[in-house]
Amino acid sequence: MVAKKWNRRDFLKASAFGAAGFVAASSGLSIAKASHPTKSRTRQAATIQVIDPWAAAPQLADAHDAQIARFMESHPNIVVERSEIPFEEFRQLLIQGALANDIPDVVLIDNPDFHAFAALGVLADLTDAIGSWGQSDLYFSGHWSSTVYKGSNYGVPVFSNCLAWFTNTDMLETAGVAVPTTWDELREAAAALTTEDRFGLSLSATHSEEGTFQWLAFLWSAGSDIPTLNDEGGQAALQLWVDLVSEGYMSQGILGWGQWDAKDEFGNLRAAMNMNGPWVLGSLRDDYPDVNWQVSPIPSDKVTTSILGGENYGISSTSRNVEAAWEYIAWTQEPENYKQFLKDVQQFPSRMDVAEDTYWADDPVLSVFLAQIQQARPRAYGANYLEMSNAIQDAIQAAISGQKSVKEALDDAFAIIEPLLSE
Amino acid sequence: MWGTLSKPQTKIVTSSARGRWAVRFRKLSNYLFVLPMMIYLSATMAYPIYVNLDMSLHDLNVRTFRSGDAPYIKFDNYKKLINDPGFRHAAGRSLTFTTISLGFQFLIGFSLALFFNRPFPLNGLLRALLLLAWLMPAVVGGTLFRWMADGDYGVFNYFLQSIGLGRYKDYWLLNPDTALAGTIIANVWVGAPFHMILLYAGLQNIPTTLYEAASIDGAGAIQRFIRITLPMMRPVMLGVLLLGFIYTFKVFELIFVMTGGGPVDATTVLPIHIYRLTFAFFRFGEGAASAIMLLLGLLLLAIGYAQLIHAEEAA
Incomplete structure (x- = not known):
């Protein structure tokens, strides 16, 4: 329950230790690889530290504190201390912590980064613990696969989310347009909904993981994938975005917008449609109470799909309290505890047994997301995913800004990605 | 001449063994004064640089990060970088930007410095206000310019529209042709007051008697500037240019906030490239190598500057 913000001093301390750790690491002084789960002599003193990337998300942070309080009530022999850092700095601080052998016991990592951190050796191999726990079959296979790297199991999903299609009900009604379900309908709807003072739709194509996240949903829908990025499907997916911008149905501003900016365009009636995740639901209701909207599946081409987001729990490879840490994680996954936490954070279950709960199934908005999550795919491309993602961001931006043709942009990106796939 | 006179005296002092030790101790104790600084510098400068150098000579990446067996690969990281179009592009962007x-x-x-060098009412206040731009955190300045240059809501476009040039409206920071220019404008806005303050101090140090004498001899304003101001300001100008070059070459936050290095790679300067190599791609060895190259480049510049100043003082 002790929430601690990483301030500048902690940061500097971590960097200093990081530098010190590096000498040891690179000059060959052996650093114990993964400390073996020590048999805890007394069960009294176990203190585990948990770190999450929610310094800027008070709703998530409060829910996490509440969950930890509930755990400690029923587990007086384990003390859980939570600390938080902003999402954008999470990766960097985790690396510095890893160099200093000073990572909190339990870490909550964004699922596309999870493979990379497993590869870095930052996470403890939990294959045995999870095997004897025996509940892995209860999870949606898409999300579960993001916790498995090279056959070993490094964690458990915290929660899932995915993208869906938001439409402004009033605008669609006035224009006499139905919610698009195919790409052709999408083009027509975008054209019909574009007026003098608004665009047909808003997306995020910014030069960050958010841009890749949004576009991959289209790439997969076209029947393509990163290992075949520059095939016909890949070109069709990118061409669609390029056309929507060049025909004026989508602002070129998408190149700079994150998903929250794209949501604001939609809320401010500057866009009639928007692709986004459940994390904007609270803001749409609170900040734009007069806007009348609904949620539907993403218009699809060949394959109906969505893209999976969410966090995974992992245990740091240097943790001295692996047993207590695992006890905590396993406790969070017990259906009652899990449901309570998910309702507090407004996210979706990664477990099938919990997904059947009426809380999600009977809600007109949440049920759409829940249905999409079951079809959603994770970004499970191994340790080099972030570099592939960067190449894809370059391709999207080059094509939309007119610097390269769609084919050229994708060929260039693929030339970078191909060697990374086999590594 | 003077030296020969004083020599016998020191010999007398050091003749006894005790005196010799006293001198030795005094010499040693001199080093004692330097010691804190040496410790500080080695802990905060020399050691990190050594670690960085060591990293740059090893194949340190995702696979060898924690295992501690990153193979020693001599200068392979450097070779890889020099042949890497991404690195070369970033170096070129950095040079242009700087x-x-x-x-x-x-x-x-x-x-501005010349302007403020003449006394006029509110001179001090205005100078202080101009410095605000430099005092502002780069994140604030960057965000400010990001919104001003925005394609849909930005004040630049509004201004163009209102003077009848609406057809030239653009998404300034999202267009690969204009994004770098946008970051340069923001950086000039941030950095110009800093140059002003240093150059102003230099101008204040030129004795006014020089100008008075020149005026009496009939020199005009332009002649006074070329014959007195410029030569007198030479060392200050060189110093400001060097500092400015180093500061500008290192600019990271401002660009990161404004464009994140995009669109595509239009504003990916070296510091952003290094950041990506290290913290996004986990290519620690290559990241360290490019940081060392950046350091060496700037160090060479500083040495050149020191030589120049030295030569000037000797002349």
């Missing part, structure tokens, strides 16, 4: 930024910062800073 030279153009520096040119404008210096010209504007110098003009």
Whole structure:
């Protein structure tokens, strides 16, 4: 329950230790690889530290504190201390912590980064613990696969989310347009909904993981994938975005917008449609109470799909309290505890047994997301995913800004990605 | 001459064994004064640089990060970088960004310094206000310019529209042709007051008697500037240019906030490239190598500057 913000001093301390750790690491002084789960002599003193990337998300942070309080009530022999850092700095601080052998016991990592951190050796191999726990079959296979790297199991999903299609009900009604379900309908709807003072739709194509996240949903829908990025499907997916911008149905501003900016365009009636995740639901209701909207599946081409987001729990490879840490994680996954936490954070279950709960199934908005999550795919491309993602961001931006043709942009990106796939 | 006179005296002092030790101790105790600084510098400068150098010579990446067996690969990281189009592109962007930024910062800073060098009411207050731009955190300045240059809501476009040039409206920071220029303008705005303050201090140090004498001899304003101001300001100008170059070459936050290095790679300068190599791609060895190259480049510049100053003082 002790929430601690990483301030500048902690940061500097971590960097200093990081530098010190590096000498040891690179000059060959052996650093114990993964400390073996020590048999805890007394069960009294176990203190585990948990770190999450929610310094800027008070709703998530409060829910996490509440969950930890509930755990400690029923587990007086384990003390859980939570600390938080902003999402954008999470990766960097985790690396510095890893160099200093000073990572909190339990870490909550964004699922596309999870493979990379497993590869870095930052996470403890939990294959045995999870095997004897025996509940892995209860999870949606898409999300579960993001916790498995090279056959070993490094964690458990915290929660899932995915993208869906938001439409402004009033605008669609006035224009006499139905919610698009195919790409052709999408083009027509975008054209019909574009007026003098608004665009047909808003997306995020910014030069960050958010841009890749949004576009991959289209790439997969076209029947393509990163290992075949520059095939016909890949070109069709990118061409669609390029056309929507060049025909004026989508602002070129998408190149700079994150998903929250794209949501604001939609809320401010500057866009009639928007692709986004459940994390904007609270803001749409609170900040734009007069806007009348609904949620539907993403218009699809060949394959109906969505893209999976969410966090995974992992245990740091240097943790001295692996047993207590695992006890905590396993406790969070017990259906009652899990449901309570998910309702507090407004996210979706990664477990099938919990997904059947009426809380999600009977809600007109949440049920759409829940249905999409079951079809959603994770970004499970191994340790080099972030570099592939960067190449894809370059391709999207080059094509939309007119610097390269769609084919050229994708060929260039693929030339970078191909060697990374086999590594 | 003077030295020969004093020599016998020191010999007398050091003749006894005790005196010799006293001198030795005094010499040693001199080093004692330097010691804290040496410790500080080695802990905060030499050691990190050594670690960085060591990293740059090893194949340190995702696979060898924690295992501690990153193979020693000599200069392979450096070779890889030199052949890497991404690195070369970033180095080119950095040079363009720095030279153009520096040119404008210096010209504007110098003009402002000359302007403020004449006494007029509110001089001090205005100077302080101008410095605000430099005092502002880069994140604030960057965000400010990001919104001003925005394609849909930005004040630049509004201004163009209102003077009847609406057809030239653009998404300034999202267009690969204009994004770098946008970051340069923001950086000039941030950096020019810094140049002004340093150059202003230099101008204040030129004795006014020189100008008075020149005026009496009939020199005009332009002649006074070329024959007195410029030569007298030479060391200050060189110092400001060097500092400015180093500061500008290192600019990271401002660009990161404004464009994140995009669109595509239009504003990916070296510091952003290094950041990506290290913290996004986990290519620690290559990241360290490019940081060392950046350091060496700037170090060479500083050495050149020191030589120049030295030569000037000797002359």
